[in-house]
Structure formats: C-alpha cells, structure tokens
Amino acid sequence: MKLKLLIPIFALLGSCSVSKTSNNVKQLSDDELLTEVQRQTYKYFYEGAEPTSGLARERYHVDGVYPENDKNIIATGASGFGIMGTIVAIERKFITREEGYAHLKKGLDFLAKADRFHGAWAHWMHPSGKAKEFGKDDDAGDIVETSFLAQALVTLRQYYQNGNAEEKVLAQKADELWKGIEWDFYRQNNKNVIYWHWSPKSAWKMNFAITGYNECLITYVMAACSPTHGVPAEVYHQGWAKNGAINTDIAMYGHPIKLKHNVVGESVGPLFWAHYSYLGLNPKGLKDKYADYWQENRNHTLINYDYAIANPKGFKGYGKNSWGMTASYSVKGYAAHMPNEDFGVITPTAALSSYPYTPKESMQVIRNLYENMKDKVWGEFGFYDAYSETANWYPKRYLGIDQGPIVVMIENGRTGLLWNLFMSAPEIQQGLTKLGFTYSK
Template identity: 55%
Template structure:
C-alpha cells in the first residue's frame, strides 16, 4: 500500500545500480557554502560528532540544492532517463526543517536560512499544483511537473503532506517582523489554505493518494495504514478550509488488514503495521514534526510503536538469520534505500544484506544509545568507505562488497531532523505549536502533552 520510497517506483529507479549511475557535479562553492570535513576524527565527543554529522549532511540541502528553486534534488546521482533538474517535494519539506536546524546550530545565519526558505516558497507559489496539492517531482528550473510514473503526473498528497510538515514548521519558526519572514508566513498560509484535502476522498471515507489532469483517478490508490502516511491524515484533518471528516481517518486509514498487529517479534510487541515492522522510515517521516512522545489515540501509543519498531529492526539485524557479513549490534538498520541490485524497501521481510545509515541515525530519539553505537561504527570504523561531502553514503553491503555512490534527500533529511529532535526537540516543538495541527489532532481523537 506504499509508494513514497519503494512500492510504486518507476522502472528506471528499480534498475538503478552503482555501475549505471554517474555523479552529478555539485554546485561550485559559493560565499555561503559549508566546507566539508572529510578527514575522520576519532577523538570527538558525542556532541561534537552529532554536530559534525548534522552539519555535513546539511550540505546536501545547502550546497547541492537546485540553483534556481533552492529545492532539494531527488538524489545526488543520475541514471538512465533521470535528469539533473528533478527536485522532490517531500524531500524539500525535510530540507526546510534541516535549514531551521542549521540556523539554530549556527551552521548558517538566520538571515541566510530565511532567504533560502523564501526562495523555495516563492518558487512553489508559482509551480504546478493540482487542487492545491503538489506532484511528487518538479522541474527545479521551470516548476513544471516531472512524472513519477506513467500515470503519476499530477497531485501526490502524501508528498504534499511531507512538504507541508516542513512548511508549517517554518511558519512557526520565521516569526520576525521583517519583509522576508512575513512573506514566508503569508505564502505558506495561502498555499496551506488552498489544499483541497476533502476533494481527495472522492466523497468516500478514505483518502486517495493521486490525481492527474491527464489520467484522473486511474491510479486508484487508497491510503490505508499502517505506514509512513499518518501525517497525511493529520494534516488533512487540520486543514483550515478543506479538512476531512474524522470518519475518513477512522474508516479509511485505520480500517486495513495491515493496520493492527499486536504480535511479538524477538520478544518485542509491535502494536501496528506489517510483521517485523516494515522499513524503518515508517517511524521517521511522519514524526519529523509530529511529536510521538505521549502521542496516543484509541489505536496505539505512538512512542511505543516507533521505539518497538526500531528495537525489532535492530534485534533482527543482531539475530541475522541470513548470516550476512557485517550485521551486528553496532551495524544495523533496514529501511528503503539504494542497494546493490537496485532500489528496495529493506526490512526483516525484505533483507538483501544492505545496511542503510539513515535507519539507525534517524532513530536517535527512540534508541539513543544504540544509535550512537551505530553512528560511531559508521564514522570511526567505516568512515573511509562511507563518509562523504554530504554525510554518509546512502547504503552499503559488506556481504556484497558494495557501497552506494548516492545520497537521497528523503534519507539525508531525517538524519538531521531526528538527531535534532533527540538533542533539543526543536522541530517537534515548532510543528506541534501550530494551532491548526492541535485542532486536527483533537478532532481525530489524539491526546498528547503538547496540546494546550
């Protein structure tokens, strides 16, 4: 039932392998560029190492951003029929949140952060949208839709929700009384008000993922849980003008044969979702802004859900039933990423011997001790293979003697954001302070300590 990272990928991504990919030349360093630190330093404190990882990973969104739009490029390499102009809406939402982190951590100034965010918002304001929703991919120069698959050439409300999780967080952050930050807030509000979430129900009690001006509803993809799309329903319920009814959440999202679980895996109970938990990005994407601490509804405690999902994933890697080389208590993390045979949604149910650093690193809020073990292993023990100018390579397999020659916006962004949520809760505080989000959560029956 998923698409944003794997299940409905176009064939060119499925056949992407390192031998077919050619690195896109990074933009020339400008006065506002961030110098990469490529020499491995083995005497860093935990805080120094976290600073370094956040700062260098942020270069993907800062130095490698599309020069015209400021948006995040889909990935750092290209393959057959996959051009340099492709920017990603969801990944840009993650990058907008990463830019707030960079501002607060003084990697860049607040003025630089606001100027880049305004550049993105101004571009989106003029870009293709459909009933207020954006497509998965845009041309970063023209703002025109680049189709994700033959019939996916219009609105994608899941990617739109990832984008607006970032934009609403930015609206809560850029509160200064100056022309730049006022314009950011105003345009975000106007675009937010214009998304016709209820139209994407087709008058049924479920959301539909896609609509195309050329193909209509022909993809016919209902969004049902449990997966990465919880934020889509929460934003749809929070919308100021075109909100969904609570029945759409309870009868659509929560009524699925992949919603409830309750089984034990490695003696750890999984409340919701696929057996084994599925890829770890389920516990990241919706929770970059949505604070899972104390977040509950009648179906689950979402902190328990995400922590247990992470622990199950790590325990599987330690158990290593397929005896892959390199799996251990300090080398773990299965989630969707590039692999030695193409793009795959790595999980206990689809284990190809590939470890993806974003899986363990974006889990810092849930498993800080275990995530730090993994971080030190990736950086100190394997840094000569994995550490690059944009942070860690997307994935690696010791079994197959393979390291990705790529970085993906949707993998790099959560590393920065979730490490920051572990360190300060910054993005959680900002997003949860949105009055509309609080209204939407109440409407759907959620309780959380952050609701006033």
C-alpha cells in the same frame, strides 16, 4: 493540549568528555559527532540544492551517472525535509539567519509558481516548475509527498511568525501555501478515505486508497488539521484505520507491535515509517485508540536492532554497530529493506533518523560509520545512502528523501526543535483532538 514553544539556544559543541582513539587521533564527543553529521548532511539541501528552486534534488550521484538525465529533478517530500533542516541549520549556525531566510524564500517562491493539482504538488518537478511523471498515470498531484511538504510549511510558519518584518511575510506565504492544499478533494468524491494520486489526464485511474499502517499517518493528520479544506474524523477512522483493522497483536524479538504494517506476513515495514510522519508530529506521549506512537516507533526500531544482532541470514558486519533497514539504494537496484526483505544492505538513515527512539543504539552506528568506515561511507553530503559489507558494495550516491530525516530527527532527539514548532500550531492541536488523539510531553 496547549504547548509552550521553546526555541533553544544551541551550543555547537557539547560538554561530553573527549577521549582518544587507539591511533591517538582525537575522538569527537557524542555532541560534537552529532553536530558534525548534521552539518555535513545538511549540505545536501544547501550546497547541493537544485539551483533554480533552492529545493532538494531527488538524488545526487558522485559519479555523475543518473537515470534518465534526472540530475536536477526536484523531489517534493525531500524538499519538505530540507525546509525543516534549514531551520536546524540556522539554529545551529551552520548558515546565518540571513542565508537561511534567503534560501527558504527562494524555495517558497518556487513552490508558489510550480504546478499544483487541487493544491497538491507532484512527486517530482522540473526546475521550470512543471510536474515530471513519476510513473505511469502518476504525473500530477501526489497528496502524500505534499503532506511531507505541508508539515514543513507549518513548521516554517511557526518559526518565523514572530520574526522581523520580512520573516513574517515569509511565514504568511508558507501559511497560504499550506492552506491552499485541497485535502478534501483527494477523498475522490467524498469517500471516507484519501486517495494518493490525481491527474488531469487520467483522473483517479491510479485509484490508490491510502490505508494504514505505513508512512502516511501525517497525510491524514494534515488533512484533518486543515482549516480550509479539512476532512472529517471518519475519513481517518474508516479509511486510514480501516474501522479498527489497523490493529494487530504481534511481537518480534520480544517487542510488541499493535499497528498492522502493510507488509506480507506478520512483520514490520522499513524504518522510514517511523520517521517521515514524525519529523514534526511529536510521538512522545501521542496516543489514540489504536496505538501509543512513541512505543510503536521505539519497538519498530528495536526490532531492527535485535534483528541485526540475531542476523538470521548471516550477513557480514551486521550487529549492534551496523543495523537499520529502510527503503534505499540496494544491491538489487532499489528496495524497501526490512526483516522480511533483507538483502544484506544497511542504510545509514535508518539508525541515524531513529536517534530519538534509540539514542544509545543509534550512536553506536554513527561511531562505527564515522570512525571505522569513514573512507567507504562518508562524503561531501554526509554518509552515503547505503552499503553492503557482504557484497563489498559502497556506492557514492545520495537520495534526498533519506538524507533529510537525518538532520531533522537527530535534532528532535537532541532538543525537540521541530517537534516544538510543529506541535505549537493551533490547527495541529485542534485537528489531533478532532481525530481522538491525546498528547502529553
């Protein structure tokens, strides 16, 4: 399962032909448009970063109105996505290599000093590095958000391990941070399942056992791959896979699904489940006894596409150029949008971050948003978080956890950059083998 690491040399502009729009304005080629979306979206994690840490803000509201004065709250998972996005930004020359290094070093220096709870960071952090309560009894270690960050640390280490002297030092710091995460502790006294939260104040009171299928596959993969605090394979098979109960056999719009999603009824969950675990973990050719992960994610995406075309609730604008449901801001506050929880809201990250699975269908959304709806949905950090044509609702707000996968997953679809880096790590290959995965490009 050894992989050859390829770090491509990128051209900012593609070779696709350039056409004219109906109003005689130059239309960007697919490559140009993808690059423009990545460039603008990445600004969230660079120009829009929390200034003390250089890491990702939980949210950014153009109107300046925030809940509970949390304008500068740092989000752990989104920060991991931003670290991976910075590697893209360096390679695509949105920023210089020197700027990228300085930005990443600032973030890792902050993480090294921030509150940790048996190696795990909290879901939210203050600019001081102190944990911020996310919810009642959820005020400390969050092993899922930490796993999103951990995959970024491994990716960063692989990127810089053969760099110059100072880059090698940063790679070593990323390695130390990753190896300091006590995955085994989050088994709650050696049970064969991982628990989401732990707090020095309330211990295991949240008692949230992580079982599949949702966005947390990467948590189990990182836990199994850790060379310092790893968990045995039975934690994955008995906990995450529920002794095989993770499997189902349903089809929606002709697309079979083999993994039972943690939602009510026989349906699929929000599309971020096909993104967060796969920013570094390459689903192409990835299989275990439960699923073919490429086929699962592609089918999950195509169900969203076909659902929007069928549009059973008759929402305005739904179709091949406007599809994709995931957790985001909503006309109902915040919601995990999916086929069985559809409020007429389209979240751009859903289709954009699915670009590796459905490049043609995702490009249709990108073009529609950029060429036909740009004045309503495009701002200083790329496309806003969500919109509803039915409700005439176009909030100028961003969420870091939604912006991050856009930069990373579009790049994976174009070049496989982050996939190649992450999958080249020897402990990742060893851990996947331990869990019973096979992998072929």
